[in-house]
Amino acid sequence: MTSLAQRLRSGDKIVTAWSGLAVPIVAELLARGGYEAVTLDMQHGQHDMASVREGMASLTLAGAHRIVRIPVGGNAMASRVLDVGAEAVIAPMINNRADAEAFAAAMKFPPVGARSWGPHRAAMLAGKTSSDYLAGANDSLLSLAMIETPEAIAALEDILSVPGIDGVFVGPSDLSLTLSQGLSLDPGGERTQKAATDIARRTLAAGKVAGIFCLEPGKVQEAIGMGYSLMAFGSDAFLLMEASQAALKSSRV
Structure with a gap:
């Protein structure tokens, strides 16, 4: 199976489902329903390490790419979810170069980062030997820094220049909240969309992957x-x- 990193870097467009329910078979069913990727949310969702562990196996079984969003500042958790099979990790509230460096250190093996060795389950799910896993891990496992604040936008070039940061992921709800200094929640508003457009442009110029949360199909x-x-x-x-x-509505006579 072609890795998520390879697909995104080659220009594929991928829609990921968002899983907040800590029930691994629900994530599996999303994949079997057609989603090419599923993101398990440990920040605002109900997922914990146990449900992520089982969710990685369920998504592998269903043939979907495996993404995890960790809690704010949860860099130790980043290494753990990689060890059980995540292909990409989204880290919220990366606001400056120091935040990005700490996140990248947890995501990448030396010499790029400081991730310690122990991805036995991840290698098993990928069907790789330990040597093969190590050889490809730094390039094939994505570190996506969430850009959600004016501070992060101002520091975007610094964040993107950190070795081991593979791209960004925009949270438009928090972005709108911080841009308005807490006065409004307007993820689809003009100010938020203008910022999202600018973030994508600058990210692509740096040769990195750009991701975003979409609240409406359009x-x-x-x-x-x-x-x-x-x-x-x-x-x-x-x-x-x-x-x-919809099922209840269609069944009413």
């Missing part, structure tokens, strides 16, 4: 037009509720 194509290649759309809890409502 925003996926808009994001692609901006230059994004990884788009999150479709949260498990909302998809289940919407499917339930």
Whole structure:
């Protein structure tokens, strides 16, 4: 299976489902429903290390790419989720070069970073020997820094220049909140979209991967037009509720 990193760097556009429910078979069903990637959310979702561990196996079984968003400042967790099979890790609130360096250090083996050895389960899921896993890990496992604040936008070139940072992931809700200094939540607003467009442009200019969370289906194509290649759309809890409502509505006479 071609890695997520290879696909995104070659220009593929991938939509990832967003999993907040700590039930591994739900993530698997999202993949079996057609999603090429699923992101397990440890920041605002209910996932913990146990559900991520089992979720990585479930997604491997379903043939989907495996992404995890860690909690704010959870760099130790970044190494752990890689060890159980994550192909990409999204780190929230990376606001400056120091934040990016700490995240990259947890994600990459020496000489790029300081990740310690122990990816036995990850190698097993990938069908690789330990030597093969080590040889490709730094290049094939993606470190995506979330850009969500004016401080991060101002420091974007510094963040992108850190060895071991492979790209960015935009959170438009928090971005709108911080751009307005807490006065409004407007992820689809003009100011937020202008910032997202600028972030994508600068990220692509640096030769890195750009990802973004999309709250509406139309925003996926808009994001692609901006230059994004990884788009999150479709949260498990909302998809289940919407499917339930549609099923009930269709059954009423």
